[in-house]
Amino acid sequence: MTNSLIALAFWCLAAFCNAVMDTIVHHFPISRFARLKGSKLRDWIESDYRRKGQYLFHIDGWHFFKGLMLFNLIMSICLYDGNLWLFPVFVGAWYAVFQTFYHKALLV
Numbered sequence: 001m002t003n004s005l006i007a008l009a010f011w012c013l014a015a016f017c018n019a020v021m022d023t024i025v026h027h028f029p030i031s032r033f034a035r036l037k038g039s040k041l042r043d044w045i046e047s048d049y050r051r052k053g054q055y056l057f058h059i060d061g062w063h064f065f066k067g068l069m070l071f072n073l074i075m076s077i078c079l080y081d082g083n084l085w086l087f088p089v090f091v092g093a094w095y096a097v098f099q100t101f102y103h104k105a106l107l108v
Contacts, residue, residue: 003079003080004080006079007076007079007080008086011090013068014076015098020101021062024046045061
């Protein structure tokens with residue numbers, strides 16, 4: 001049971017990272033990230049290889065949070081103990097965390 005709770009925590013962190021990724025792509029101008037005017041952090045988060053027209057390897061905010069999301073998903077899957085009754089809890093937790101951050105907490 002303890003492993004399932006830790007797995008759920010990693011699962012919720014993955015949902016948070018997914019919300020950050022979608023906010024960067026779809027709602028950047030009205031997000032909290034846009035308030036960081038003139039900072040290097042904002043430039044790093046907003047960086048977009050499609051806008052620059054080049055396909056060089058680099059790490060920007062979207063790719064960083066994608067990597068964190070994948071790491072958290074893998075950790076969650078590894079720690080999950082297989083109780084099928086917990087699956088709806090995981091789905092509900094993903095939905096709740098994603099919706100809270102994507103539609104409310106990350107927007108101005």
